[in-house]
């Protein structure tokens with residue numbers, strides 16, 4: 342994928358070849374698209390998907406695929422839950438969860454980092470924040486896979502008729518059960534706050550509740566999992582950077598930003614044009630799918646000099662890993678905190694941790710998400 346980004350940035354930074362509509366690679370063009378939400382709408386689902394009750398219900402509260410003014414109302418509800426302060430308060434809890442997970446593999450010198458830490462950590466944290474029982478994790482796995490299978494722009498009908506539709510239905514009913522319970526017996530958790538929140542003076546509809554909760558629960562799962570894994574992979578490949586970080590832990594946040602710049606969990610976003618327009622001199626008709634490849638923009642030499650070099654001291658400001666503008670990721674502070682704690686605790690426990698060369702990494706489909714499915718590591722205390 343990254344060599345293709347390089348090739349496209351050098352030869353065709355805007356291209357209509359392939360099946361992603363108009364594909365855009367350059368940093369400047371992409372930031373223009375993300376800033377102009379009137380021309381480049383996020384409401385791709387409505388245009389490209391056939392109506393389906395489960396998808397429609399989920400989309401009612403899915404702010405990623407919603408334009409203003411509705412977007413602002415939904416976003417206000419979630420931002421009350423994800424203030425930077427409320428996230429900072431989670432640090433101790435995240436440390437405890439990370440330690441407990443790592444204790445389970447304490448007697449092993451080789452294990453799968455996905456199974457041991459990267460998969461369970463974000464889902465346990467978010468279930469905790471929402472106030473959902475972690476014993477239900479097997480269900481969350483099934484629903485997470487279902488949501489992961491929904492391509493951002495088009496969802497093939499056979500997927501919805503197969504496993505995905507019923508999984509979305511089951512997830513929706515589960516969230517609604519919790520919502521009704523919290524409306525009657527509010528607790529000190531995010532589910533209670535959402536269940537009793539209002540939009541224009543009205544309580545959230547069933548669809549809004551399902552979309553907002555589902556998004557909160559799953560937008561940060563595979564993505565944070567990816568950050569933990571790619572940090573270990575990249576630092577394993579750069580022992581000099583790793584040694585510097587070990588000696589000075591204040592370098593961890595900057596190193597994680599560089600990991601994200603180089604390996605953005607979501608390599609691409611999706612938008613749809615609302616009117617005839619142009620991008621970088623290329624005319625685009627209305628109702629066209631536009632794919633900003635943020636993974637390529639993060640390696641655009643015009644913005645990041647020597648872009649393919651991993652440099653933990655680089656100024657990564659302006660990278661597009663969490664998007665930009667009104668849809669900027671609401672979970673960024675939480676993802677950064679989880680990444681920082683996970684990396685620090687791994688470095689505390691192990692003098693050496695690197696990918697097991699005999700087994701190697703297994704990746705998910707990189708067109709959708711840059712994330713290992715399996716990451717066998719060797720770890721020395």
Ligand code: HEM
Nearest residue numbers: 404405560561564565606662663664667668670671672676
């Ligand atoms: C939006 C990436 C973690 C919740 C986004 C967007 C990106 C993104 C690129 C913008 C989508 C667009 O413009 O179309 C990431 C990455 C993460 C991460 C790379 C981890 C490394 C999280 C976490 C949560 C979360 C932990 C919640 C717990 C959200 C929400 C939105 C969003 C609610 C929608 C914001 C809106 O549309 O206004 N994320 N995310 N994300 N993310 Fe994240």
